[in-house]
Amino acid sequence: MTDQHDTDGVPMPFDTTYLADPHAALARLREVEPVTRVRVPDGSPAWLVTRDAEVRAALTDPRLALNKAHSDGGYAGFALPPALDANLLNRDGQDHARLRRLAAGAFGPRRVEALHGRVREVAESLADPLAARGGGDLIADYAAPLPLTVIGELLGVPQAQRDHFAAQTRVMLAPTDREQLAGAVAGIHRLLLELIARRRDEPGEDLLSAWIGARDRDDRLDEDELVSLAFLVLWAGIENVTHLIGNGTLALLRDPELTAAVRADPGMLADVVEELLRLVHPNTLAIRRFATCDLELGGARIRHGETVLLALASANRDPDRFTDPDRIDPRRAGAEHLAFGHGPHYCLGAGLARLELHIAFDTLLRQLPGLRLAVPETELRRRASFRSHDLESLPVSV
Template sequence: MRSTTDTYALPQPFDSSFAADPYALYARLRTETPVHRVALPDGAPVWLVTREADVRVWMSDQRLSLDKAYSSNGYKGFSLPPALDANLLNMDGEDHLRLRRLVSKGFTPLRVEDLRTSVQGAAERLADALASRDEPDLVADFAGPLPLMVIGDLFAVPEESRKPFAQWVTTMVAPEDPREIPEAIGRLHRFFVDLVAARREEPGDDLLSALIAARDLDDRLSEDELSSLAFLILTAGVENVQHLIGNGLYTLLVHREQLDQLRADHDLLPEAVEELLRFALPNLMAIRRFATEDIEIGGVRIPRGDTLILCVASAHRDPDRYPGPDRFDLHREDKAHLALGQGVHYCLGAPLARMQIQIALGTLLRRFPHLDLAVPPEQLQWRTSWRSRSLRRLPVAIAP
């Protein structure tokens, strides 16, 4: 077993070459050092786990916790005000089970399915607007607005509040200046506090009203838990979905044979979405985890309290699990990806995310049968960090 007490400077693999091609680094690490101690761009030490078999197992192992209380060394994740931190991505054990049980009562499959009509309607309205533009940008004009419209419907955000609501969300997830983020988060927090108060006075049939009403014997969600959950649903439901749609559309447009098959048979849409979740996932890493005791992964001993980053994007390109992993294939037999989590932390919003992506792709393929890139792929710009990869713009031509 290798030692974990090295004193030399840690490797910093997330450089410009990583930004250009993250998958080349993952391939090298899987072969050379599948469990590797590295420094993040801010210098924080973490253990990077890259093989599919390890990532899948440890995503469910209870010796890794999401609770920051277990962290003694390394990256702890994005800092939020305490009132927004009481969510499922910072909990394990009984607290997590209690919260998840309550949330699931407001996030039923029937409630999600009831949104189908509004999701389709939003996609159609955005497609109408695309048709009037000479060279639309599918990120700004379609992939970005769609999940925002869906979340607005999910929470029944008043019509007069939707424009500032959308501006705050955009500033938070894609700021012109990172210094604007704290103010946007503060405004969103205040917005959700006020919205919770309004729903208590006058409940509706929206998700927030359902969460307020959810009870488990004499237990119910606290004010901070309600605000934190609303914030989590917003950030995960907007940022992740818009980037999945953008990355997915790009992937289809540069894989013409696969795109032609999908155009010829829309029944392949569910298969396409699952393969896109494997191949084009914008979130390169799972949320950070902390070792609750000394553990061993791949012959490497990891001390209690250290931070681990499970690299989902690397796992999805592991040839030991997926034959020809760098090939986008609608007909791939093994579609058991890790994009939506694993075990007790499997994403509660997975059905809604899948629905939105299917409707987005299906609407565009039906409305614009000649959809194509307006610029060569090499001219597109990517927003890449150590943990995510998404397109800044996706200019398209919608007519022959």
Template sequence: MSPEQASADAPNTSPVSLAALIADPHPSYAALREAGPVHRIIGSDGLPVWLVTRYADVRQGLADERLALDKRHATPGNYRGLALPPALDANLLNMDPPDHTRIRRLVGQAFTPRQVERLREPVQRIADELLDAIAPLGHADLVAAYAGPLPITAICDLLGVPVDDRHDFRAWTDALIVPDPDRPQDARAAVVAILDFFTRLLARKRAEPGDDLLSALIAVRDQEDRLTEDELTSLAFLILFAGYENTVQLIGNAVLALLQHPERLAELRADERLIGPAVEELARFDGPVPVAIRRFAREELTFGRVTVPVGETVLLSLAAANRDPDRFARPELLDLHRTDNGHLTLGHGIHYCLGAPLARMETEIALTTLLRRFPALALAEPAEQLRHRPSLRARGLLRLPVCF
């Protein structure tokens, strides 16, 4: 019997557990990828989902209109995600065309490569200021002191969030992405706090508009009526959180990977022109998003010999696809000179990451500035003692203690 047939005959079993996928993802995804193209696993919410593991299938799935983001396509009882109020739920991660197309077009102009390039100088200034603050100390937690505040500051500047209103966004994000099963009230409290924050912020921007993205979106909502009020609030929420969350993890994972591969680190120090391909390779090697946002089958789908029924939840494993040996030569090798790097970390198709140019630019600046300023940068603790966030959807370090 083939692995595909075995998976179909015993759909609630897989070669690895959910705990293993979170704790040690790359060997676990490799085992799944080898065993078959799709597996029935128990997801973080305790319900069964279909996990797709091979590059060709994942890439096709990311652009497949038969896989919907809208939760209304889920079979009743088949999805148990966090219930958001309408003012936060009407965002691009829950939408399909034509609404997705309309809203993405409105905000897409703010994230073109040309527009993002205008932010290069401010981002560089932020990076320098953050490193100035920790340089005299000789040691730091790079997640808390650098990888976290850099993209948060940049996206708040883009949106026009006043400095006094920049709350502990990461605590709110952790409550949503990595909920504590023993404290479900924390996630509910985070939702209430987020909605209150954006309601007050948008009211302030209406009263005192500025030269920023939020003011521009409010003008679209109020003057042209191309956004509903829920869509406006949801879009502001998504831009802020998606605009920094993945970049925090990408920077942290990239620094750790370089410190664990001193030959690659030496190559990048010797030639900063490598930074572009280096960021692409680091994103492929250990990206911030192990699986894409859940999707729901609009119609019956087949992977190999496995059939996914209508309305069931599908997870597309970006981490597994990015190390598929059928797509990448020596995928376990960190190769800063890799030329054919069609990784899927930032997605593919109409849901390709809107903030990809900004994330790339921020990561390039974060790495080059850090390595230039701290030539003796090293881990302050053994790598095996470091811990990642306990999440299937977010691959990021809790802390990254370094000395310099």
């Protein structure tokens, strides 16, 4: 644990040391006090849970809700307008199940498998220019445009709007001040309203047109839920895959022996992807929860309305769950990671994310055999966010 405390003696672990290496800071907390009272950077109180057993239990505990209505003044995450906040990450129970059923069809096994050829086509079209130029920024030139194209096409988002959405999302996740955050959120909201209006006038075979039909013809969701669902799928589908590719590529470049083994035996790649999900997923914390009653977790007494933060990155490296947890081991078996969550809020897009990651890494290893860092690793910069651990850029040469 870091030495930072507020005037009440409550730990403030999310300092610059944490931002540089959250895994080391979380490991210390996991060993000393796996459920501990903390303050987040804005000063709000929360409980931080770092051990696999408690994180796994909390993810399935119905007494820990996502709906902000249960918050009693602690950390509550992004302050979003209702039109962006009526999504799966702020719903519980029957409301959550209803919205999940509406979205689930887009990410079922058949739909995902049907995207295989298109994902590979996009990945190869992005890798070719990197090879021709002898390198570039792997984030901007490959990791970001891959999911942006895939999710954009799935929802029927025009190219110009995709780029604008991605730019505004990057600002929203790491703003310099409240004014910049408010501007980014407002820009995202306007973009989605324009997109939905266009799809209402010109419906297509895309997913968003289907959701508009569910709203307008079947009355299975309201207008805020429609906008929020589009926002969540775009945001999560683009951001998470982008930074999994970035973080995962860096991890492979650090381990040339493993990379050579995967090139020699591509059948290993599926297991390597699971290890990268466990070790380098950008989301260090799950979406915040709120206690709907007084409860006990890991020996700590959590009061009604208090915020609970579940450190997925720590649980995924818990030595009580994983042998030699900080190492990529493609032969690891039988220990399910929590990269996509657990329980009723398990990530809907897990299948699509796995497909994109498998193809992204396979394409890099095949088409860019001499891939390496173009700068010393000490020069790489991470976004300043205590919620996620991801790269601003990844300069590579071929």
